[in-house]
Amino acid sequence: MLRQLNITNFALIDALSVDLTPGFNVLTGETGAGKSIIVDAIGILIGGRASGDFIREGQDKAVIEGFFEINDDELAARLADLGFTCEDESLMLTREIVKSGKNICRINGRMVPLSLYQEVGKELIDIHGQNQEQSLLSPARQLKLLDSFGGQQLLTQKNIVAEKYGIIQEKKKKLAELRGGTEDKETRLEILRYQIEEISKADLKPGEEEELAQEKKILANAEKLAAGANKIYSVIFGGEREYRPVYDLLGLVLSELESLADLDPALGEIKSGIESITYQLEEYAREIRKYGDKIEYDPGRLEQIEQRIDEIKRIKRKYGNSVEAVLQQLEQNKAQLAKLEQSTELIAELEAELAEQERSLLEECMVLSNLRLATARLLEEAIGKALRELELQNSIFTIELSAIDKPLASGTDYVEFLFSPNPGEGLKPLAKIASGGEISRVMLAFKSVLAEVDALPTMIFDEIDTGVGGKAILSLGLKLARLAEHHQVLCVTHSPQVASFADTHFYIYKEIVKNRTKTRIQKLNYEERVLELGRMLGGADRLESALEHAKEMLNFALKEKCV
DSSP, rough: OEEEEEEEETTTTTEEEEEOOEEEEEEEEEEEEHHHHHHHHHHHHHOOHHHHHBBBBTTTEEEEEEEEEEOOOOHHHHHTTTTOOOGGGGEEEEEEEEEOOOEEETTEEOOOOHHHHHHHHHEEEEEEEETOGGGGHHHHHHHHHHHHHHHHHHHHHHHHHHHHHHHHHHHHHHHHHHHHHHHHHHHHHHHHHHHHHHHHHHHTTTTHHHHHHHHHHHHHTTHHHHHHHHHHHIIIIOSSSOOOHHHHHHHHHHHHHHHHHHHHHGGGGHHHOOOOOOHHHHHHHHHHHHHHHOOOOOHHHHHHHHHHHHHHHHHHHHHOOHHHHHHHHHHHHHHHHHHTTTTTHHHHHHHHHHHHHHHHHHHHHHHHHHHHHHHHHHHHHHHHHHHHHOOTTOEEEEEEEEHHHHHHHEEEEEEEEEEESSOOOOOOOHHHHHHHHHHHHHHHHHHTTTTOOOOOSSEEEEEEETTTHHHHHHHHHHHHHHTTTSSSEEESSSHHHHTTTOOOOEEEEEEEETTTTEEEEEEHHHHHHHHHHHTTTHHHHHHHHHHHHHHHHHHHHHHHOOO
């Protein structure tokens, strides 16, 4: 609930702070004192449209702060889902309106976008004014009100319908994609088949490009490689004019070592090592000769290699940066082709599934409709009783359910509230028959009936008693007091009868300080309430009798609330 409201530089208000209480809070005062300004400020506090016109003359910005007490676990859970934990069971909303037009929203001191701020605000306060009962006249809103009265069973069934509807919509979307554009589908099939054939025909293998590049390098340098191999063999065995063959020189070394080893056996190990080198050199010489004999310049093979490398590069340019990427694209294309080729079968399967799920949805919608019908009869009875308590004894209220052509997420029901305020008048939609005072009482009847299932902690009523008089105004005041047993209620009223039922009474007045008008607020004690009710009763000429009447009203209201 809203425990504290602080308003700075807003319209006629320079600085106002008020501590609100649980139960029924009433705001009264002379016309133009600023009662509705306070309601406007609360509307902006919870995310209503803000304008620089609200800023007090001569100031740069207006600030509205609300301190909320959160003592309901379900509400705390919903706020947590929106990203806000309520430490110490409290929440602070702050709205700044600046002349530049860049308004600032804060929750617990943290700046947030207006959309999120509004989501939080909707969970905290519901405001009803003379022109705000229109939501009650909308069939969509009427359907929600009916469902909220239906309890957990109806809510569960409603969720089942919404879930099935969502699944059907997804399947329809998938089916539309599969069916989409026969020409496009055929074109795509053609492209996929061509690409698969082109890549497959290329017969790419990982590492092939590198192997071909190396073979090309060898062929391009075949003459140099052959000459070099022959020269190496000649140096080892054949020798040159300038020097003897390496093999012969090693023979001399071994011969010398053999004679020396006879003198010093320690040289025998060196001799064995050089013998091993000689054998290895002989083996390497034979290998290098074979290599040189095998090397042959083949221009035909070189041309083949260059063509193959060009082919691989061309395929890579079209389908990927590497052979691996091209082969991956090939697998993806094959999968897409298989999927498209199977689409006819998939369409048939999906159509069968869709038909079954649509049949199931209609069955669930029928269950939901039956629950709504039963709920409608109970709600009609409850609203009828509440209307009689609000002095609309001869009114008739009924709820008409009709079927729509196609199921929606909300089911197949179109709901409309019908109302006849007077005997002899036919039932007509609420929007076409009710006067302002009657709409206020119908709305209040709904709020009182739905009080226990309505999760909003605070409800604000701005002059909803307009057009209501006589005995009905007492009934309206008592009904607001009863509503305050389940919610915090804040009511702006000009009716002393309504004000007499308040748990807490605030007086709004204006004062002029240094030629500036300022709105002030005062919490009234019992004696002050008597004086204010006397004023509202118009007791200037007969003040004594008005005050006596005011005391009687307070005593009457107290007794009625205790019943």
